[in-house]
Amino acid sequence: xxxDTRRVITLLTDFGLSDPFxxxxxxxxxxxxxxxxxxxxxxxxxxxxxxxxxxxLITSYRYFSPGTIHIAVVDPGVGGPRxxxxxxxxxxxxxxxxxxLLAPLAEKAGSQVRALTATRYFLQPVSATFHGxxxxxxxxxxxxxxxxxxxxxxxxDDYVRFAVPRSALSGTSSIRGEILHIDRFGNLVTNIAHVDxxxxxxxxxxxxxxxxxxxxxxxxxxxxxxxxxxxxxxVIGSADYLEIFANQGDASRLLGIGRGTEVVVGRKDATPSxx
Amino acid sequence: xxxDTRRVITLLTDFGLSDPFxxxxxxxxxxxxxxxxxxxxxxxxxxxxxxxxxxxLITSYRYFSPGTIHIAVVDPGVGGPRxxxxxxxxxxxxxxxxxxLLAPLAEKAGSQVRALTATRYFLQPVSATFHGxxxxxxxxxxxxxxxxxxxxxxxxDDYVRFAVPRSALSGTSSIRGEILHIDRFGNLVTNIAHVDxxxxxxxxxxxxxxxxxxxxxxxxxxxxxxxxxxxxxxVIGSADYLEIFANQGDASRLLGIGRGTEVVVGRKDATPSxx
Amino acid sequence: xxxDTRRVITLLTDFGLSDPFxxxxxxxxxxxxxxxxxxxxxxxxxxxxxxxxxxxLITSYRYFSPGTIHIAVVDPGVGGPRxxxxxxxxxxxxxxxxxxLLAPLAEKAGSQVRALTATRYFLQPVSATFHGxxxxxxxxxxxxxxxxxxxxxxxxDDYVRFAVPRSALSGTSSIRGEILHIDRFGNLVTNIAHVDxxxxxxxxxxxxxxxxxxxxxxxxxxxxxxxxxxxxxxVIGSADYLEIFANQGDASRLLGIGRGTEVVVGRKDATPSxx
Numbered sequence: 001x002x003x004d005t006r007r008v009i010t011l012l013t014d015f016g017l018s019d020p021f022x023x024x025x026x027x028x029x030x031x032x033x034x035x036x037x038x039x040x041x042x043x044x045x046x047x048x049x050x051x052x053x054x055x056x057l058i059t060s061y062r063y064f065s066p067g068t069i070h071i072a073v074v075d076p077g078v079g080g081p082r083x084x085x086x087x088x089x090x091x092x093x094x095x096x097x098x099x100x101l102l103a104p105l106a107e108k109a110g111s112q113v114r115a116l117t118a119t120r121y122f123l124q125p126v127s128a129t130f131h132g133x134x135x136x137x138x139x140x141x142x143x144x145x146x147x148x149x150x151x152x153x154x155x156x157d158d159y160v161r162f163a164v165p166r167s168a169l170s171g172t173s174s175i176r177g178e179i180l181h182i183d184r185f186g187n188l189v190t191n192i193a194h195v196d197x198x199x200x201x202x203x204x205x206x207x208x209x210x211x212x213x214x215x216x217x218x219x220x221x222x223x224x225x226x227x228x229x230x231x232x233x234x235v236i237g238s239a240d241y242l243e244i245f246a247n248q249g250d251a252s253r254l255l256g257i258g259r260g261t262e263v264v265v266g267r268k269d270a271t272p273s274x275x
Numbered sequence: 276x277x278x279d280t281r282r283v284i285t286l287l288t289d290f291g292l293s294d295p296f297x298x299x300x301x302x303x304x305x306x307x308x309x310x311x312x313x314x315x316x317x318x319x320x321x322x323x324x325x326x327x328x329x330x331x332l333i334t335s336y337r338y339f340s341p342g343t344i345h346i347a348v349v350d351p352g353v354g355g356p357r358x359x360x361x362x363x364x365x366x367x368x369x370x371x372x373x374x375x376l377l378a379p380l381a382e383k384a385g386s387q388v389r390a391l392t393a394t395r396y397f398l399q400p401v402s403a404t405f406h407g408x409x410x411x412x413x414x415x416x417x418x419x420x421x422x423x424x425x426x427x428x429x430x431x432d433d434y435v436r437f438a439v440p441r442s443a444l445s446g447t448s449s450i451r452g453e454i455l456h457i458d459r460f461g462n463l464v465t466n467i468a469h470v471d472x473x474x475x476x477x478x479x480x481x482x483x484x485x486x487x488x489x490x491x492x493x494x495x496x497x498x499x500x501x502x503x504x505x506x507x508x509x510v511i512g513s514a515d516y517l518e519i520f521a522n523q524g525d526a527s528r529l530l531g532i533g534r535g536t537e538v539v540v541g542r543k544d545a546t547p548s549x550x
Numbered sequence: 551x552x553x554d555t556r557r558v559i560t561l562l563t564d565f566g567l568s569d570p571f572x573x574x575x576x577x578x579x580x581x582x583x584x585x586x587x588x589x590x591x592x593x594x595x596x597x598x599x600x601x602x603x604x605x606x607l608i609t610s611y612r613y614f615s616p617g618t619i620h621i622a623v624v625d626p627g628v629g630g631p632r633x634x635x636x637x638x639x640x641x642x643x644x645x646x647x648x649x650x651l652l653a654p655l656a657e658k659a660g661s662q663v664r665a666l667t668a669t670r671y672f673l674q675p676v677s678a679t680f681h682g683x684x685x686x687x688x689x690x691x692x693x694x695x696x697x698x699x700x701x702x703x704x705x706x707d708d709y710v711r712f713a714v715p716r717s718a719l720s721g722t723s724s725i726r727g728e729i730l731h732i733d734r735f736g737n738l739v740t741n742i743a744h745v746d747x748x749x750x751x752x753x754x755x756x757x758x759x760x761x762x763x764x765x766x767x768x769x770x771x772x773x774x775x776x777x778x779x780x781x782x783x784x785v786i787g788s789a790d791y792l793e794i795f796a797n798q799g800d801a802s803r804l805l806g807i808g809r810g811t812e813v814v815v816g817r818k819d820a821t822p823s824x825x
Contacts, residue, residue, distance in 0.1 A: 006584040010573060016459035017292060017567060018319025020335040021513075023285060026314045027339035034281040034312060034340075037584060039576045044568025047460055048523050060570040063683065064577035065584075076523045079498025128498035130513030133338065184566035185597055223629025223678035238571075238680030248598050248626045291734035292567060293594025295610040296788075298560060301589045302614035309556040309587060309615075322735055323798050351798045354773025403773035405788030408613065 007033070007144040008064060012041040012057055013073040013132060014048065021130070025071070025137040028123065032141030041070070048076040050101040052259070055164050055180045055191075057094075058104045059239035066091025069140045071132070072101050079128035084116040084135050085159055086143075086152055093143055095136045100162025107161070117153040167192045174266035175200050177242075179213075179259050186250030188213075190263045192242040197265065211244060212264045214255050218244060220265075230254075282308070282419040283339060287316040287332055288348040288407060289323065296405070300346070300412040303398065307416030316345070323351040325376040327534070330439050330455045330466075332369075333379045334514035341366030344415045346407070347376050354403035359391040359410050360434055361418075361427055368418055370411045375437025382436070392428040442467045449541035450475050452517075454488075454534050461525030463488075465538045467517040472540065486519060487539045489530050493519060495540075505529075557583070557694040558614060562591040562607055563623040563682060564598065571680070575621070575687040578673065582691030591620070598626040600651040602809070605714050605730045605741075607644075608654045609789035616641025619690045621682070622651050629678035634666040634685050635709055636699055643693055645686045650712025657711070667703040717742045724816035725750050727792075729763075729809050736800030738763075740813045742792040747815065761794060762814045764805050768794055770815075780804075784815075 009029060015021040017040075026038050041060055045052050053074040061070055075082075075097040087094040087102045089111040094102050098115075106113045116135065119126075121142050123134040139152055167177030167190070177192040201209060206220040211234040219227070220234045220242075227233040230249045237243035242265065246254050284304060290296040301313050316335055320327050328349040336345055350357075350372040362369040362377045364386040371377050373390075381388045391410065394401075396417050398409040414427055442452030442465070452467040476484060481495040486509040494502070495509045495517075502508040505524045512518035517540065521529050559579060565571040576588050591610055595602050603624040611620055625632075625647040637644040637652045639661040646652050648665075656663045666685065669676075671692050673684040689702060717727030717740070727742040751759060756770040761784040769777065770784045770792075777783040780799040787793035792815065796804050 008577070008580050008584065010577070012570070012573075014459075016319070017315070018317055019458045020287070020317045020331050021459075023287075023314050023316040024335050024338045027283070027285070027335075027343070030283050030312055030314070031338075031340040034283065037580055037588075038312075038314075039573050039580070039588075040567070041573040042568055042570045044566070047525075056570050060574050060577075063574045063581075065581040068577070077500055080500035127511075127513045129510060133513060183569045184564075184571075225627055225630035235679060236677075238677045238683060250597075289734075291594070292590070293592055294733045295562070295592045295606050296734075298589050298591040299610050299613045302558070302560070302610075302618070305558050305587055305589070306613070306615040309558065313587075313589075322800075352775055355775035402786075402788045404785060408788060 006035060006037055008037045008039060008068045009140050009144055010039045010041045010061075010064060010068060010070045011043070012053060012070065013043045014045050014053065015043050015073070015132070017043055021132065025132050028133055028137040029141040029144070032138060033144045036141070036144045045074070048074065050074045050099050050162070051164055052181055054101050054104055057101070058164070059241070061092055061094075062090075064092070069093045069095065069143050071136045071140050072096035073132040073136055074101055075099065075131065078131050084131060085156070086114045086116055086139070086149055088112045088149055093149065095139055095143075097131070098160050100160045103159065103161050103163055106159050107163070112149075113156055113159050114149055115153045115156045118151060121147075121152060165191055167196060169200070170264070173200075174264055177263050177265075179257065179261045179263060180241075182252045182258060186246065186252035186254070187237065188244040188251050188255070188257070188261075189237055189239065190242045190244070192263065192265060194236045194240040194242070197236070197242060200265065208268055209265055210268050211242065212266065213244060213261065214257050216255070217268075224248075281310060281312055283312045283314060283343045284415050284419055285314045285316045285336075285339060285343060285345045286318070287328060287345065288318045289320050289328065290318050290348070290407070292318055296407065300407050303408055303412040304416040304419070307413060308419045311416070311419045314339075320349070323349065325349045325374050325437070326439055327456055329376050329379055332376070333439070334516070336367055336369075337365075339367070344368045344370065344418050346411050346415050347371035348407040348411055349376055350374065350406065353406050359406060360431070361389045361391055361414070361424055363387045363424055368424065370414055370418075372406070373435050375435045378434065378436050378438055381434050382438070387424075388431055388434050389424055390428045390431045393426060396422075396427060440466055442471060444475070445539065448475075449539055452538050452540075454532065454536045454538060457527045457533060461521065461527035461529070462512065463519040463526050463530070463532070463536075464512055464514065465517045465519070467538065467540060469511045469515040469517070472511070472517060475540065483543060484540055485543050486517070487541065488519060488536065489532050491530070492543075499523075556585060556587055558587045558589060558618045559690050559694055560589045560591045560611075560614060560618060560620045561593070562603060562620065563593045564595050564603065565593050565623070565682070567593055571682065575682050578683055578687040579691040579694070582688060583694045586691070586694045595624070598624065600624045600649050600712070601714055602731055604651050604654055607651070608714070609791070611642055611644075612640075614642070619643045619645065619693050621686045621690050622646035623682040623686055624651055625649065625681065628681050634681060635706070636664045636666055636689070636702055638662045638699055643699065645689055645693075647681070648710050650710045653709065653711050653713055656709050657713070662699075663706055663709050664699060664703045665706045668701060671697075671702060715741055717746055719750070720814070723750075724814055727813050727815075729807065729811045729813060730791075732802045732808060736796065736802035736804070737787065738794040738801050738805070738807070738811075739787055739789065740792045740794070742813065742815060744786045744790040744792070747786070747792060750815065758818060759815055760818050761792070762816065763794060763811065764807050766805070767818075774798075
């Protein structure tokens, strides 16, 4: 084994960690390629929720080296007609069900999508309930050994295009988005990207803008510590999306809001403000 | 290190992941053999419940390659007189307390059970509360380096025979079993094995049979998607046991039942059915 | 890769495992050194609680081999003025925020503390919210490749000295401490160290002493099984601190007490006792 050839395989599922599902998938991979490095991306999102999983995957994969293989299994349609697919995107390989989970990656310029049809790489018999084990894990194992994507199936163009909701400019002076993910700290991660916020502010200080959510106006700051303990703020989070936080607290619990809640960023009005 | 010699060690405990117990065990193993691949099987089952853990272990280990070493620690009697044992079964090695957790493996034809008595392989001093760290982890580490099972202790035959409850034929036309495990999705996994169901149906379509549980009759289908969203069905799950599910829902919450609940599979009566 | 050179990196955070934060940190490390062995110490402690994390770290790290690199990120001040530091202690290297989390290690005789200032080793741009990814993970990766600690910054002496609360002798016949951590089983781990208990009992049997907590007197025993099922006892736990347990039960739930509760160990009075 050479350092420069050790392959990394990540796993993102909705399986949780209290069952042996994720461990079993790793057993299958290691049975094919014992030298691979396996990394859990996360397994604790909302069960069956491919949208949230898609958001977590697109904001995470780029911290891995090109050549990494990502298995993503949030798969309520397992055993039914939905296809298993392989997406090559920016030097990374993604394997998962064709239910929209991989759509944001498939839609990037230069990406290639294949249907996984080469059953000789699957565990036999393929169960009706656990394609993570019988199909996605063994394909990842063989990919990590250097088997070419083309060996697993033909390119397709009609994959499911179920995208993560995008934020949108509303007039010229505000952006309308929504909460896509609540993290372990209760931070409310929106779909308002840093780049879109910069386009809105066009060189102005973000301090001239506020975030409106749940009837409140929340200041945009540069780091958590710029608001008092337990106070609310909004910050460009680590995924480069705007997120609402409570300093050393739990914004989700404090505001009593969750995924899907509308969030608007706009210019502060002319009334006095303590920001 | 050669690919074909990298050993895999799995860990199944009731330690959860919020404490450093599992991480510490891995530290001990890596201190002995830094090249081993460590895989978490699961750590989140019911505390102290060796029966559930035994079921998860026997339905999981076969997805790992022969030569894999499995550490299983659900061990309410730690520090007391119960012995630590090593079971060789089908090319796999299992280490854990002699409290029934490894009994289903020990009882297989060709298995060999040893008491772990060679204290020179243990961390010293051995604590009264954490044999996972002081005893099972170091034994696994040394086994992974190629130390022979015979070095750790003599064969025994009087291990604890506390088996996972088995389902049973009830007359000639039904099987009576119980719920052994509830997974992360709320699926109710029974102890009715696929092979036993096939013996019952004897070539008939499973659709001619129903699952009776909690006063309801539930159809047997081939995959989750064959019932409507949120509706109940029964399917041969990935562990090859019958499980009751709610499509994209949580059968355990829906039915309000848990482990130990009786489940009967029988022929549908002659009354009209919408199945 | 040689067995004797494979480096181990552990991770202790308050990030939980339902978000991809920990996985992303591993991706950054593996991008720098794909041969490293990554071990999760724990990620599920109380959010923002550096004291509990410090206790878990100092009672865990010694089960790893010297040469291990430990990343510890409980970091409510991320993005603010608090410094990132590197502590060399007993052959181990520790990386984390300078908020007291690493203070018990920094204060050991022979330890050396450095401020991490060499931005060329950081991911750029460094975010204001996720230094685990942008700063601590890449520094750990480079350390694991053999880059010397001196390359990352200069020694400092004014690190934050926020120590884990210590137990104290109260008169000559008792020790007063508090509950520092509640583990997954509901065991109440105190800050009364084994060595301090031995100093108190001075050769007497621990059975001559009792633990007073929440108005109850609890016997000190040698292992869980020495009290009846569900009964309370106190034992020297695996971290070498006194802990209060309920045999096969949950002492925290039973007693309705939590972190910070006072615990006193004293000689049993002369009144008859069933101990």
